[in-house]
Amino acid sequence: xxxxxxxxxxxxxxxxxxxxxxxxxxxxxxxxxxxxxxxxxxxxxxxxxxxxxxxxxxxxxxxxxxxxxxxxxxxxxxxxxxxxxxxxxxxxxxxxxxxxxxxxxxxxxxxxxxxxxxxxxxxxxxxxxx
Amino acid sequence: xxxxxxxxxxxxxxxxxxxxxxxxxxxxxxxxxxxxxxxxxxxxxxxxxxxxxxxxxxxxxxxxxxxxxxxxxxxxxxxxxxxxxxxxxxxxxxxxxxxxxxxxxxxxxxxxxxxxxxxxxxxxxxxxxxxxxxxxxxxxxxxxxxxxxxxxxxxxxxxxxxxxxxxxxxxxxxxxxxxxxxxxxxxxxxxxxxxxxxxxxxxxxxxxxxxxxxxxxxxxxxxxxxxxxxxxxxxxxxxxxxxxxxxxxxxxxxxxxxxxxxxxxxxxxxxxxxxxxxxxxxxxxxxxxxxxxxxxxxxxxxxxxxxxxxxxxxxxxxxxxxxxxxxxxxxxxxxxxxxxxxxxxxxxxxxxxxxxxxxxxxxxxxxxxxxxxxxxxxxxxxxxxxxxxxxxxxxxxxxx
Numbered sequence: 001x002x003x004x005x006x007x008x009x010x011x012x013x014x015x016x017x018x019x020x021x022x023x024x025x026x027x028x029x030x031x032x033x034x035x036x037x038x039x040x041x042x043x044x045x046x047x048x049x050x051x052x053x054x055x056x057x058x059x060x061x062x063x064x065x066x067x068x069x070x071x072x073x074x075x076x077x078x079x080x081x082x083x084x085x086x087x088x089x090x091x092x093x094x095x096x097x098x099x100x101x102x103x104x105x106x107x108x109x110x111x112x113x114x115x116x117x118x119x120x121x122x123x124x125x126x127x128x129x130x
Numbered sequence: 131x132x133x134x135x136x137x138x139x140x141x142x143x144x145x146x147x148x149x150x151x152x153x154x155x156x157x158x159x160x161x162x163x164x165x166x167x168x169x170x171x172x173x174x175x176x177x178x179x180x181x182x183x184x185x186x187x188x189x190x191x192x193x194x195x196x197x198x199x200x201x202x203x204x205x206x207x208x209x210x211x212x213x214x215x216x217x218x219x220x221x222x223x224x225x226x227x228x229x230x231x232x233x234x235x236x237x238x239x240x241x242x243x244x245x246x247x248x249x250x251x252x253x254x255x256x257x258x259x260x261x262x263x264x265x266x267x268x269x270x271x272x273x274x275x276x277x278x279x280x281x282x283x284x285x286x287x288x289x290x291x292x293x294x295x296x297x298x299x300x301x302x303x304x305x306x307x308x309x310x311x312x313x314x315x316x317x318x319x320x321x322x323x324x325x326x327x328x329x330x331x332x333x334x335x336x337x338x339x340x341x342x343x344x345x346x347x348x349x350x351x352x353x354x355x356x357x358x359x360x361x362x363x364x365x366x367x368x369x370x371x372x373x374x375x376x377x378x379x380x381x382x383x384x385x386x387x388x389x390x391x392x393x394x395x396x397x398x399x400x401x402x403x404x405x406x407x408x409x410x411x412x413x414x415x416x417x418x419x420x421x422x423x424x425x426x427x428x429x430x431x432x433x434x435x436x437x438x439x440x441x442x443x444x445x446x447x448x449x450x451x452x453x454x455x456x457x458x459x460x461x462x463x464x465x466x467x468x469x470x471x472x473x474x475x476x477x478x479x480x481x482x483x484x485x486x487x488x489x490x491x492x493x494x495x496x497x498x499x500x501x502x503x504x505x506x507x508x509x510x511x512x513x514x515x516x517x518x519x520x521x522x523x524x525x526x527x528x529x530x
Contacts, residue, residue: 036474
């Protein structure tokens, strides 16, 4: 019943028990997207070891869908290689959450952008180190 | 699980006595009020008795009441009806930036039809300045429409002063009183308003019925054509049961209005005091005193309103928000923005709408459940007193 703006059980579950909340102090990559004026902003920090996302944490200012999509995206990329993580799209996130109301689809796009921004930041730092 | 309804500005539950009054007209007294036989006569009597109750509640004459299908229709009827009937006189309408969309979007539609509309600003409390109304009136102005009380923040407008300006300048004055009827004393004669909209489901009546008061002598075109009903001002077979329900509901609510206003104001203040005692960075939206008794609209800084609503809903409490995420739009409440609230702070708004069934225990329950929800959402947010919202936040950065 997503068309009426209702959330799936999976979204509610992630809203109530979000995974990986917080901020990695000595992060290898930081991604921050969105704008508080528009009602959602996401920050994802990652720790990378041997090309693998060893740890990931998020902070979100936003609605239930924004919280659930960031929580889900961190769960999807944790333990994955950088290449695998880059393959996670907003569609992957939406499917993993059993769908989102149409007006909330932008939250899944932001979640994808947030993890990609964190990876890009990591890759930029690697290039600069060489 | 406990279920507490605190969203009475959205709608209210139907009163048992109102339902009882309506039931015969959904069963055996099903006649068409225009029919000349006994079935029709009984339906007609019921409609006219209800009209008298509505008129009495507003200090109007029964013939000045037009029954409509809802408050939105009453607003549409008032604005389009006066605009089109008085086009020969002028093409200018004045309203405010904090109106309900039933008024705002009707005015926007009229702009497409060639009318000019002035949207007056409001102060930090959401108040329209009557002097601004006076300054905006021109020789081409045909209508001023300013709401009685705001649905989001509850601020009560200086209606008598605005009405006086309109009377002096001989311009029709309409007020959308959908949130005010049954909550505030209203006498259309004393106030000097020409048109006033109301809706039954906001005061424990049924959905699907409203009314428009039109002062005798006001030139107005009908919205619906196709029948003689309501003296040719609103064609359509009367919704007899709904109209009976509206009459009963307004009669009951007016009778208990004074005591209820006092009780709900006390409950509201108890809720507000309890929240600010436990949670910091909370801001009151709306006028501190000139406000609807049961309305409490607050901004919880650093968090987003829909997240709060979800948390309260999971605890069994129903409230609403002015955040963008509760609508299909990206911008937060137009009312809060017009009042100058920072758009990021406005995203954290929550509206508590207290009503008839709410009691002190409900308030205490919310005071127990709300603080941990805010604390938890703030833990999840990257914003805090140490990391505040950016002063200048540009347009949304989304490359899609």
